[in-house]
């Protein structure tokens with residue numbers, strides 16, 4: 001897995017407590033809101049999440065990751081699931097203060113969402129092992145304290161809609177990962193914290209948060 005990530009904004013209809021857009025005081029978009037993370041954003045277990053320079057409020061967002069298995073452009077919703085190779089669990093680490101500043105100034109979220117180590121990922125699940133990707137519990141705790149508990153059943157844009165919409169602008173390639181949005185409960189992490197996340201009984205993963213050291 002070494003490719004781009006397409007993030008999107010999540011909305012949990014019908015239950016304000018699980019509504020991430022509401023907790024961010026954001027308007028719910030009528031189409032997916034996209035951003036990209038570069039390949040250097042990805043880390044696997046054993047590697048630390050590094051707080052990016054200038055960030056004083058780094059947030060966790062736990063999300064289902066959809067891994068693309070076949071190249072495609074202008075994919076129809078009907079055929080979209082044929083392009084899925086599998087799934088994983090992701091943390092869409094977000095420099096919330098930098099994102100807020102960018103939002104205020106009408107600037108892109110590139111640094112806030114795409115800094116090095118901003119996308120910790122779990123193990124690869126072949127799609128045959130996931131009976132219903134739209135009905136998976138997901139959770140995130142920090143130092144053992146539960147912060148996020150939700151279900152992929154509450155995503156506003158389902159996977160075929162995301163694949164079809166994204167591929168109308170970007171050619172999707174094998175290994176690309178689509179992050180599908182996060183439940184409510186996002187919150188800050190500090191250097192030294194342990195962030196743990198899970199996808200039902202399928203994936204459990206854990207990452208330590210560190211300060212970003214200057215490289216030579």
Ligand SMILES: O=C(O)/C=C/C(=O)CC(=O)C(=O)O
Nearest residue numbers: 008009010024026061181182
């Ligand atoms: O609206 C905001 O302030 C923030 C939105 C996000 O960070 C979107 C996501 O990444 C998400 O919903 O998962």
Ligand SMILES: [Mg+2]
Nearest residue numbers: 061092181182
């Ligand atoms: Mg997110």
